[in-house]
Amino acid sequence: MVPALKAYYITTPLYYVNAKPHLGHAYTNVLCDTFARFQKFLGHEVFFLTGTDEHGEKIERAARAAGTEPRAYVEAIVPHFKELWAKLGVQYDFFIRTTDAQHARIVQRVLRELVQKGDIYSAAYEGWYCTPCESFWTTLQLLEGACPDCRREVKHLAEENYFFKLSKYQGWLISHINTHPDVIVPASRRAEVLSFLERPLEDLCITRPRERLSWGIPFPISEKFVVYVWFDALLNYVTAVRFGEDEAFFRRHWPADVHVVGKDILRQHAVYWPIMLHAMGVEPPKTLIAHGWWTIEGAKVSKSRGNVVDPLALADIYGVDAFRYFLLREVQVGQDGSYSEQLVAQRFEEDLANDLGNLVSRTLAMIERYEGGRYPGYSGAGGSATLAPLLAGLRQALERAMASFDPRAALVAIWELVHGANREIDRVKPWELARKGEEAKLELSQFLGLLGEVLRLVGAALASFLPNASQLILSQLGVSGTPVVADLSERHALAKGRPLTKPAALFPKEAAGERAREARGEK
Numbered sequence: 001m002v003p004a005l006k007a008y009y010i011t012t013p014l015y016y017v018n019a020k021p022h023l024g025h026a027y028t029n030v031l032c033d034t035f036a037r038f039q040k041f042l043g044h045e046v047f048f049l050t051g052t053d054e055h056g057e058k059i060e061r062a063a064r065a066a067g068t069e070p071r072a073y074v075e076a077i078v079p080h081f082k083e084l085w086a087k088l089g090v091q092y093d094f095f096i097r098t099t100d101a102q103h104a105r106i107v108q109r110v111l112r113e114l115v116q117k118g119d120i121y122s123a124a125y126e127g128w129y130c131t132p133c134e135s136f137w138t139t140l141q142l143l144e145g146a147c148p149d150c151r152r153e154v155k156h157l158a159e160e161n162y163f164f165k166l167s168k169y170q171g172w173l174i175s176h177i178n179t180h181p182d183v184i185v186p187a188s189r190r191a192e193v194l195s196f197l198e199r200p201l202e203d204l205c206i207t208r209p210r211e212r213l214s215w216g217i218p219f220p221i222s223e224k225f226v227v228y229v230w231f232d233a234l235l236n237y238v239t240a241v242r243f244g245e246d247e248a249f250f251r252r253h254w255p256a257d258v259h260v261v262g263k264d265i266l267r268q269h270a271v272y273w274p275i276m277l278h279a280m281g282v283e284p285p286k287t288l289i290a291h292g293w294w295t296i297e298g299a300k301v302s303k304s305r306g307n308v309v310d311p312l313a314l315a316d317i318y319g320v321d322a323f324r325y326f327l328l329r330e331v332q333v334g335q336d337g338s339y340s341e342q343l344v345a346q347r348f349e350e351d352l353a354n355d356l357g358n359l360v361s362r363t364l365a366m367i368e369r370y371e372g373g374r375y376p377g378y379s380g381a382g383g384s385a386t387l388a389p390l391l392a393g394l395r396q397a398l399e400r401a402m403a404s405f406d407p408r409a410a411l412v413a414i415w416e417l418v419h420g421a422n423r424e425i426d427r428v429k430p431w432e433l434a435r436k437g438e439e440a441k442l443e444l445s446q447f448l449g450l451l452g453e454v455l456r457l458v459g460a461a462l463a464s465f466l467p468n469a470s471q472l473i474l475s476q477l478g479v480s481g482t483p484v485v486a487d488l489s490e491r492h493a494l495a496k497g498r499p500l501t502k503p504a505a506l507f508p509k510e511a512a513g514e515r516a517r518e519a520r521g522e523k
């Protein structure tokens with residue numbers, strides 16, 4: 001039997017449903033969507049997972065504050081996430097909710113097996129508890145009496161609980177990370193995890209007494225407890241691909257190729273999760289990407305700081321593609337990004353409306369005027385020493401950038417071509433060639449053919465990043481269907497004589513103009 005091909009499996013974190021999604025959440029999902037689309041562009045089967053983390057104290061408290069039950073509360077919040085993903089063109093394959101029956105069933109089975117294996121034990125716990133982080137700390141771990149992660153107040157607790165033997169597998173994890181350099185990226189985060197692992201790991205408390213918290217998956221060993229929200233949530237990455245229930249489906253997806261998370265949840269993903277999998281006898285994921293935070297005036301964008309930015313509103317003003325472009329172009333994956341609407345407006349006006357938008361509209365307008373709206377054919381980029389290497393190298397530049405999870409570098413490569421073409425137009429001055437009449441007719445046609453080829457490549461190359469602009473550019477060239485990597489070759493150049501459509505503005509400035517001026521403080 002021929003073994004089934006493995007799909008490229010990429011995941012986002014599961015978002016807490018204690019509030020509506022904000023800019024930080026939009027970033028993670030746009031990033032994952034871009035990686036997923038790029039793999040499809042390369043011709044791979046993709047399974048892209050996102051979803052919501054619905055249990056735990058955070059959610060129970062938020063529900064109570066809203067005067068409702070947790071179940072009713074999460075039902076009301078989940079649609080906001082789905083609406084945002086639809087709006088931003090985030091094409092996931094499965095949306096998991098930790099309240100799904102399949103998820104709870106598999107989590108309970110895993111727990112029973114780990115108890116049988118002797119990796120879970122019960123013990124008395126006395127120490128400090130941070131409610132927002134849902135984490136236990138020893139007195140030594142506290143920072144000036146506060147939670148070492150979020151610096152907020154902790155409370156003293158003494159209770160019986162169940163613990164997972166993280167410490168038993170610490171040696172294995174260290175050697176796994178040491179022998180797999182790409183298991184955590186960027187390298188600075190890998191170093192951070194290795195340094196965290198220099199100290200002995202504490203076993204992980206994986207239950208919460210029901211009398212203190214009832215909103216969780218029932219702990220299958222004792223009805224006095226529910227499962228700790230992180231132990232429940234991390235397992236989503238395998239429950240979504242039917243671990244232990246559908247072997248063929250699981251094998252087709254696992255191990256995950258990429259988990260994308262923010263740097264604040266690195267330890268859970270780089271330490272707890274691979275150890276949980278190892279204890280379960282399951283291979284660890286291939287790569288964990290930890291991205292940075294979006295900040296406003298130095299502070300992390302977050303619900304608790306009250307400085308949230310509504311991604312839906314931004315996408316409405318500037319358009320979905322401009323919003324995606326800003327997120328992907330402004331920071332390198334792994335670095336923090338500083339958000340301001342002025343920066344979004346600037347990217348919109350300069351890179352999108354001026355550079356890309358003008359290139360498309362003036363090229364199509366010249367083909368309309370000088371060639372009667374018919375594509376003059378592509379005879380190679382030989383005549384243009386600047387454009388020839390950019391056209392020939394685009395595929396490799398994209399593949400190289402995306403292999404190192406760097407969509408920013410991919411966009412920079414595409415824009416080199418856009419800038420190069422704009423500069424060539426200014427140098428060649430097709431309008432002067434047109435004035436010369438018959439004598440320059442061939443030169444003019446060849447140059448417009450070259451520009452058309454640039455647009456075709458830019459349109460195809462943008463597919464994973466700015467899907468709408470990509471479609472609009474290609475449809476104006478009369479090209480239909482979803483582009484694939486093979487399109488980035490002159491073998492697929494458009495046929496001479498093909499009718500092109502009338503230019504339509506890609507990034508209409510009027511809609512965003514007023515807001516942009518406001519953001520610059522001009523009004």
Ligand code: MSP
Pocket residue numbers: 012013014015016023024025027028053233234236260261262263264265292293294295300301302
């Ligand atoms: N529920 C957990 C994750 C469980 S995964 C099995 C959680 N949820 S969260 O809603 O608080 O955060 C989800 C993701 O959003 C995290 O990766 C986090 O880093 C990201 N962001 C939240 N605020 C952010 C910014 N201001 N900037 C960038 N991303 C940030 O943690």
